[in-house]
Amino acid sequence: MRSQVARRLRTNSTPLSSVPPAPSSTEYSIELANLAARILYRSPLPSLEDLPVYILNSWGFPDARTTNYDALLPYVLSRLPDEEELIGGNGYEIVFFAGGDAGNEAGQTKRSRPGWGWFLQAYHVLTRATRKRLQKLYIVHEKKWIRILVETFATVVSPKFRKKIVHVSTISGLSLHLPIEDLLIPLNAYISDRRKSSTIFAAHASGRRAFAVKRPLPVSSDGSLRLPRVLREATSFIIMDENITTEGLFRINARAQTVEILREAYDRGQKFIVWRERDAVLASSYRREGTGDVWVEELDQTEGYDIHTAAALVKLWYKELREPIFPLSSYQALEKFYGHPSISLDPPQLLAMLSMDDEWSIISNKTSRQILTMHLIPLLSKVAESSDRNQMTPDNLAVCFAPNLLCGPDPIEDLKMSGLIRRILVAMITYWKTDLAPLFNTSFSEFEVSLRMPEATIDREDPLEEEQTQDISELEAQTNGITLLDNEDSDEEEEMEGPPPPLPPRPLASTSTLASASATTDRNPSTIADSSSSYDTGTTTPAESSRSNSFSPIENSTGNVRRKPAPALAALPRYSTIINDRDVNGRPVAFQGERYYNSVAPEEEEDEIENGNVLNAGRQERIDEMNDLPPYNYDPDPEGNVQIPARAMAPDWPPRLPSRAPAADTSPVETSIQRKPVPESKHGADGG
Secondary structure: OHHHHHHHHHHOOOOOOOOOOOOOOOOOOHHHHHHHHHHEEEOOOOOOOOOOEEEEEHHHOOOOOOOOHHHHHHHHHOOOOOHHHHHHOOOEEEEEEHHHHOOOOOOOOOOOOOOHHHHHHHHHHOOHHHHHOEEEEEEEOOOHHHHHHHHHHHHHHOHHHHHHEEEEOOHHHHOOOOOHHHOOOOHHHHHHHHOOOOOOOOOOOOOEOOOOOOOOOOEOOOOOEOOOHHHHHHHHHHOOOOOOOOOOOOOOOOOHHHHHHHHHHHHHOOOOOEEEEOOEEEEOOEEEOOOEEEOOOOHHHOOOEOHHHHHHHHHHHHHOOOOOOOOHHHHHHHHHHHOOOOOOOOHHHHHHHHOOOOOOOOOOOHHHHHHHHHHHHHHHHHHHOOHHHHOOOHHHHHHHHHHHHOOOOOHHHHHHHHHHHHHHHHHHHHHHHHHHHHHOOOOHHHHHHHOOOOOOHHHOOOOOEOOOOOOHHHHHHHHOOOOOOOOOOOHHHHHOOOOOOOOOOOOOEOHHHHHHHHHHHHHOOHHHHHOHHHOOOOOOOHHHHHOOEOOOOEEOOOOOEEOOOOOOOOOOOOHHHHOOOEOOOOOEOOOOOOOOOOOOOOOOOOOOEEOOEEOOOOHHHHHHHHHOOOOOOOOOOOOOOOOOOOOOOOOOOOOOOOOOOOOOOOOOOOOOOOOOOOOOOOOHHHHO
8 A cells, every 4th residue: 555655656746856967067057056055954063973964954945836846856865975975884864944834934925835745756766875874864843744744754655764753842852862062053943943942952062151151251271361252253254344334333233033042052152153244154163173174064055144143242242241341330430530521531541441550440350451452442443444334433333332331230320321431432442543552562463363263172162151069079078988887787886785884964953943842842742752753763962963953853852863843833813803993801992093183383483573574474374274274183192002093084074973982891802893983073072
């Protein structure tokens, strides 16, 4: 059944060829060859098994309505290893990024793909060696039609083909099978991966290498400082003659998603990154032991990143510095010395600000001064030289970079300081080539030398910043010398045969505790005797007894040491026994509190008479007004009984109640609440 279906598919389609025309032939199509180079290309580095890895990019497939796929197929298959390579080698692997079928990005229409019969016939066009030498086929970002196609291959064409397929949903999953940092991954594959995962993680590769690192300028193998790889490659691409004249350089924003992809790639240590802007192409290389420098082949047909992405990456690097170029500690000095707009910034002042020997520089961090003189100011000075074409004057460049050179806790304060930073940057860019660069014994040619790839292989990639974890050697040092012995085979146990050593004596009670315990024993001897079985026993001496504390055991007359029993908990008193109008002997008491007067006794004043006139004649009137107020009486009890304050009301409020004579009762106090008698008003006799 399987062979019949395959035969029918082959007979119903046009015969295909696996060999394209010769390049010297008139039938050779350069356009189809370029399309094939975008669809299938070889990754510069092999796999872990030292097998060549080919990248099959579905984003490179053209629209089937405008392209003849039968004519394109020979150009694509010719990019696979030929018979001679396969016979002498061990095989090859293919990584298929299948997410490009969506192809309908913003502003694009969905592309039409060829039919399934074309894929089945293309598989049979391959030679036997090409099919048998395929070791692994990694399918990343798989679509439904890709899954159906693969199952058709495995069922109809070759059941053995299924064993060679590895389905992977994301690039992070691919890192479990291949070192993704060695692959030349197309940009569209990263974009497809962002739809499934926000980040890419590769074990032993992901981390911090370029952005927000502790040491922004890495140390070379010879001990000198060098620029990080991201600045070397991005800056080299920017200062190319074709790119430095781009209008709006550093001003036009790049695609944020692309910038984030590149940031992650540099931090991961992606070995091959291609930059492309029209005819200007730049790619990184890798030096492999035994092979030498490995370059990306066919750069003309490789996807790359544009000039505005490179400019945005440089600004992002300065923005992500752990310590900004102008830290918060320099704000006060900048305001003091250069805050007024009338203060000019001359080369001597700028030299003192950038010099490595000046300990009183406003830029306190020497690394920040090195970054300015090694990279930022030479780069901006070179871009400003082409301001007539790129429209980026020193002032425009300062506007673009000033917000990225400071990062304080207060955004409003940073906004105020950005104006002053712009003035400083404009002065540095203006005076760099003519005045400052000769003072630092540097030039633009030396700046270009610093952007070249280092000769040492170890210096070509930035070191991975290690996480702060506990050192394993410290743990080994802590356990060094510790010997664990088995209890049954221990030699120390044999030496300890016999009675165990006695426990240290318990501390004894103090003299005051002994006295109180003796008194308790005399009053109730059975208290301790009945509970003798509940306490520890032992013997003690008077000398030890004098050194004991109050929490220690006590000694009775028999010589046994017993602990003092805890006193019994008394029942809590009822509320009625707390508030009562009788004393402890049962006699009724006047439960009347202290009386407070709200009238304050006026100070005695003598009449002041001047020329026969009384000056303080109104004093008596104020005293009369105060006497009319309802007073608070303060009558302290001479016997010292606690009394409750009671306010004496006005004569006509409240109405006087008949007083209740206290009953002479000597019976025990009853636990009940009784109402206290209402005190008589002081003015009751007058106003009643």
